[in-house]
Amino acid sequence: MRFRLSQKNIPILSTFLVFILLYLSGAFAYKGFFSLRVFINLFIDNAFVGIIAIGMTFVIISGGIDLSVGSLVAFTGVLCANLLSRTDIPPYMVIFICLLCGAALGLAMGSLIHFLEMPPFLVTLVGMFLARGLSFVISLDSVPIRNELFLSISKASIPLGNGIRLPAYAVTFIIMALIGAYILHYTRFGRNIYAIGDNEKSALLMGLPVGRTKIFIYTINSTICAAGGLVYSLYTLAGYPLAGTGLELDVITAVVIGGTLLTGGVGFMEGTVIGVMILGLIQTIITFQGNLSTWWTKVFIGILLCIFILLQRYIAARKIQDKNK
Amino acid sequence: MNIVKKKTSLLNFGLSELSIIYPLLAFIAILLFNLVFTEGFFHIEIKNGHLFGSLIDIFNRGAPVILITIGMTLVYATGGVDLSVGAIIAISGALAAQMIRPDYVKGILEYGDQTSLIMVLLVPLALSIILGLWNGFLVAYIGVQPIIATLILMTVGRGIAQLITHGQIIVFEHQPFQFIGSGFFLGLPFPVIMVILLFALTWALTRKTTLGLFIEASGANPLASRYMGIPVRVITTLTYGFSGFCAGLAGLIITADIKAADANNAGIFMELDAIAAVIIGGTINGGRFSMAGAIIGALIIQSLTTTIITRGVPPQVVLVFKAVIIIMVALIQSKKLRDQLSLILHSGDRPS
Amino acid sequence: MPDIGNVLLEIRGLSRSFPGVKALDAVDFTLRRGEIHALMGENGAGKSTLIKVLTGVHKKNSGSIKLEGKGFEASSPMDAASKGISTVYQEINLLPNLSVAENIFIGRQPMKGFNIDWKAINMNAKKALVKLNLEIDVTLPLSSFSTAIQQMVAIARVIDIRAKILILDEPTSSLDMAECENLFKTMNRLKEEGMGIIFITHFLDQVYETSDRITVLRNGQFIGEYKTAELPRFRLISKMLGKELEQEMVSPGNTQGDTPARKEPFMTLNNVEKKGVLFPFDLEICEGEVVGLAGLLGSGRTEVAKLLFGINRPTGGTMEIDKRPVAVNSPRNAISHSIAFCPEDRKTEGIIPDLTVRENIVLPLQSCRGFFRGISRKEQEKITDHYIELLKIKVSNREQKAGTLSGGNQQKVILARWMAMNPRLLILDEPTRGIDVGAKAEIEKLIFRLREEGRSILFISSELEEIVHTCSRVAILKDRKKVGEISGENISEEKIMTTLAQEGTGERL
Structure with a gap:
């Protein structure tokens, strides 16, 4: 029994191990790596990736996938920047409109996936096209954000002593991760997500609201993603239609190395947060190394994702073998 | 009751069996639009024994997309999808340029000995095939979902391309190699010749041998196919390898045409064009494929792009149109939607 | 009460x-x-x-x-x-990755304010299972328990809905036995x-x-x-x-008693077994012989067929073909040994509905020849037309989608597919299920013809009459074990039924 228990936890344990190993090797190899500032920067630089990874965790646990997140970040950023610079719409309203647009896209995609039984990858691929295209429709170039409210939000931070501050968007990430973990663990909606990802047919036979939950998952994910887009525009103080290209892989990687099964039914919000931190560590280490091209980041992330997928497949194969014995 | 059945089957027939008619009509519609609104669209002239004109241009510019569409069609028919083609384009182009100018990235502008054309072609193509086979291996033998397996290479691949070029845009001069991108042969641009050759080759390979049938069988019912002795895994892997090859070829054409390797932008978003083309062409995800339909699909995408750009709309905005087209076609093909529609349409004359 | x-x-x-x-x-x-x-x-x-x-x-x-x-x-x-009215199905419709307790309560979890009350869930689940004499750690995922326990959890869930x-x-x-007892x-x-x-x-x-x-x-x-x-x-x-039985079943008896002249064994199974699926099993199939597998549904008939055809690999025992040891480890391999298999489940394992009748028939022949030695279209059409006529397959034309045919005609297409291969051993798993009487007679005739040609046939059917009528030897299976083998004139429905009716202990009723 104990062995089986640990088998279920292998992915998340190995995630944690990878994090510790990376962190320690960074701390030993580079001067100044082992500092609160570097650690806090992990949260700051990856806040928007982390926020989007929270939504993606919901989607992947439910057995789906969303490829539109990168484009939606760009769209939200461009929309926000343009509404602020070209119109008189109050900034709070702008934030609301951006979130609403995200929700609408998610609702549309979720409905297509549920009602017409279209494969999620195809629907969200179209969503990816659409959002990217629409951001180009709004603007072809980067638009700076000069709104005072936004500037003040981007500057707002919690002092942690030693002149180190935790900016508002990093706090947003942490709070959202906590809420995400709460939803997954303590609400019926959260548990239904697991049930659908585990076995949709069973979930249906057990009387769970499969359709409603599925549509809701995609709606929430896109809304969260729009929030991530807003955070990204706060971080860069601009809206850029080419922002977030390839972001979907980063996010999916973070979720997968965080122990969420791509086949659905198993996953942890805590794992996702560690997964995001690991991506951040890789970036930081490459920066500290100095002579490595930043492109190694992508390569390392891909290799890591590959290793974790192979690990997942291996565990799944072992399980079937155990069953037959 | 009988009437109902007939009506339903007619509806089914009209939308699935004749699906190649719809893309063809759409293509003709776009051409007609241009006939009316774009001056000289159908004008073809001969300069120095070479054909020029908007129509030729569509074929020429569309060549890379058509090439990867050919590979994507087969992958799609096995029930998969290949998102990594754009990245493989970047890798293949980067490698070719790097081989032509090995020291450029170190800031040395001399060419050294001219690399033989054979090597410049063979090495990138071989690498592209290997990358494709890797995708296939993950999908067929490890059981990773196609979308994820190829997503890995989609992003890592661009990283690899950047590492080859050290993040720079390698520009070069290499007459024999440039011919692939901008040369003329028998009066036609060489990329068009390549498309015709690859199409003929693929058609012969899939329709003159049993390979095409095996691909369709494997995609439509993998279990039954296995029971009939069809090597389903090998075939699936091969289609991904072929898709890699097509992408590699497209990468060479693009690089040779612009005489530069841009790891960042070469082939970007092109996987989406290819998927759109395949879907428009009526190929089923796991089942029957139509190579001709897919190529018409690619031509629709390209002519649409050209048309929109000639009307002064920024090229990036074309993405929106593409998205709309894919979703429309997907809606038309959706069996579920058809079932529900026919249910609504005929609910009146059905005995409760 | x-x-x-x-x-x-x-x-x-x-x-x-x-x-x-x-x-x-x-x-x-x-x-x-x-x-x-x-x-x-x-x-x-x-x-x-x-x-x-x-x-x-x-x-x-x-x-x-x-x-x-x-x-x-x-x-x-x-x-x-x-x-x-609650149902517990054979395939357990639960969620393998969630905990046992959650499987019992999902969808109607006790709440504490806005939160799911995990303590109550685990406690109540424990209580519900204790009622069924089951004391397990309810916080472990369902998949870490045996099928029997999962079955109990399914029952606990429905009982709890009263x-x-x-x-x-x-x-x-x-x-297994102990698990059944508990159930x-x-x-x-x-x-x-x-x-x-x-x-x-x-x-x-x-x-x-x-x-x-x-x-x-x-x-x-x-x-x-x-x-x-x-x-x-x-x-x-x-x-x-x-x-x-009261009518003193005069079964037509075994019309195939006369043993054909050729009696070389084509395939021999010695103690072939698959753990948890089939007990050690012996069988000899000779050339020009129709061997029947009789037994009720779930007795292990299909499992034998799947082992023979290399779909599943045995965990023990040996197989011989032409007296030479072989390891049939894939369908492709089985086909190369000239074995063919008509599966029981036409829809998922047999027919490819999107392809045409012609393609469905020539596919195995093609796969045997490889990619490049294709069969010409003309020859394909000839083969297809030949079998359409021979088996009286009702099609509007040979390019009709196989999925649009009736069940009986789909079965005939699958038969045609394997007959075109000219296999030395043809395994037929319930070939007459769901098809009309006329088609049944045709399939029977066909079996006889193949036998005359010196082919071996392994015939699986729930209809004893068919088995008695067509087979010259019958292996009887019960609860995944071979419980008897009869041949020649001994074959009768009565004999098969009495063998099946014996209790597990071997006592006669």
Whole structure:
């Protein structure tokens, strides 16, 4: 029994191990790596990736996938920047409109996936096209954000002593991760997500609201993603239609190395947060190394994702073998 | 009751069996639009024994997309999808340029000995095939979902391309190699010749041998196919390898045409064009494929792009149109939607 | 304690047809409180349709269903469950990655304010399972337990919804002896509490061990309701198979007694086994011989076929072809040994519905030749036309999609596919299921012709008449074990049935 228990936890344990190993090797190899500032920067630089990874965790646990997140970040950023610079719409309203647009896209995609039984990858691929295209429709170039409210939000931070501050968007990430973990663990909606990802047919036979939950998952994910887009525009103080290209892989990687099964039914919000931190560590280490091209980041992330997928497949194969014995 | 059945089957027939008619009509519609609104669209002239004109241009510019569409069609028919083609384009182009100018990235502008054309072609193509086979291996033998397996290479691949070029845009001069991108042969641009050759080759390979049938069988019912002795895994892997090859070829054409390797932008978003083309062409995800339909699909995408750009709309905005087209076609093909529609349409004359 | 013995569920004259089939034809069924009622019948008897109508998967065409004297109609399995009729299916419809406790309570978790009350869930789950004599760690994922325990969890879930009627659909097919015993104990306890249990199984021993009454269905018709104690198992089998023994079954006997001249063994199995699927199994199949596998559904017939064809690999024993040891480890490999297999499940394992009849027929022939040595279109058409004519396949033309054919014609297409291969051993798993009498006769004729040509055939069927009529040797399977082999003139329906009716201990009834 104990062995089986640990088998279920292998992915998340190995995630944690990878994090510790990376962190320690960074701390030993580079001067100044082992500092609160570097650690806090992990949260700051990856806040928007982390926020989007929270939504993606919901989607992947439910057995789906969303490829539109990168484009939606760009769209939200461009929309926000343009509404602020070209119109008189109050900034709070702008934030609301951006979130609403995200929700609408998610609702549309979720409905297509549920009602017409279209494969999620195809629907969200179209969503990816659409959002990217629409951001180009709004603007072809980067638009700076000069709104005072936004500037003040981007500057707002919690002092942690030693002149180190935790900016508002990093706090947003942490709070959202906590809420995400709460939803997954303590609400019926959260548990239904697991049930659908585990076995949709069973979930249906057990009387769970499969359709409603599925549509809701995609709606929430896109809304969260729009929030991530807003955070990204706060971080860069601009809206850029080419922002977030390839972001979907980063996010999916973070979720997968965080122990969420791509086949659905198993996953942890805590794992996702560690997964995001690991991506951040890789970036930081490459920066500290100095002579490595930043492109190694992508390569390392891909290799890591590959290793974790192979690990997942291996565990799944072992399980079937155990069953037959 | 009988009437109902007939009506339903007619509806089914009209939308699935004749699906190649719809893309063809759409293509003709776009051409007609241009006939009316774009001056000289159908004008073809001969300069120095070479054909020029908007129509030729569509074929020429569309060549890379058509090439990867050919590979994507087969992958799609096995029930998969290949998102990594754009990245493989970047890798293949980067490698070719790097081989032509090995020291450029170190800031040395001399060419050294001219690399033989054979090597410049063979090495990138071989690498592209290997990358494709890797995708296939993950999908067929490890059981990773196609979308994820190829997503890995989609992003890592661009990283690899950047590492080859050290993040720079390698520009070069290499007459024999440039011919692939901008040369003329028998009066036609060489990329068009390549498309015709690859199409003929693929058609012969899939329709003159049993390979095409095996691909369709494997995609439509993998279990039954296995029971009939069809090597389903090998075939699936091969289609991904072929898709890699097509992408590699497209990468060479693009690089040779612009005489530069841009790891960042070469082939970007092109996987989406290819998927759109395949879907428009009526190929089923796991089942029957139509190579001709897919190529018409690619031509629709390209002519649409050209048309929109000639009307002064920024090229990036074309993405929106593409998205709309894919979703429309997907809606038309959706069996579920058809079932529900026919249910609504005929609910009146059905005995409760 | 509610009045045990009262009628709980009363079904009268229930009918349900599907296009071309009358799945249920005026069926009666009565379930009393505190009773375990076995529902028996071979494939296509209407058991599953009855359950599906009862639980709201299908609508009835006519007839009445009364639960506790009041009219009952369910719109879905969920609806049925909420009205007191719960079903535990053979494939366990639970969530393997979630904890045992959560599987019992998902969808109706006890809440504490806005939060799910995990403590209460785990405690209540523990209590619910203790009632079933099961003490396990309910916080572990369901998949870490055996199928038997998962089955119990499924029962715990439905009992907790306070079911009046529990339907157990083949619950024991993957349980071992001890696990079955535990399940039966649970069933008895529930019965004592006044629950009515409908028990569907293909294990006769279990029917006699647990049930109070038996209702037999055959071909959608109600055959009768009997007290288990008053129905000898021999009679039960004859009712299920539709053979009245009282009429002194003069079976046509074995018309194939005359052993063909060629009697070289083509394939020999020595102690071939697969753990958890099939006990060690011996079989010899000679050239020019039709060997039958007789046994009820789930007796291991299909499993033997799948081992022979390399779909599953055995865990022990040896196989020989032409007296040389071989390892058949994939269908492709089996085909290269000239073995062919018509699977039982046409839809998922046999036909490729999107491809044409011609393509469906020539595919294995093509795959045998490889990619490049294709068969010319003309030759393909010739082969296809030949078999369309030979097997009288009803098609509008040879390019018709195979998915649009009727079941019988699809079966013929699959047969044609393998006959075109000219295999030395043809495995037929229920080749006549769901096809009309004419087609059956044609398939039989075909088997004889192949035999004359010196081919070997392994013939699997639930219809004893067919087996007796066509086979020159019959291996009898029961509970995944070979319990006998008869040959020549010894083959008769009676003999097969008496062998099947023997108890597990070997005692005769």
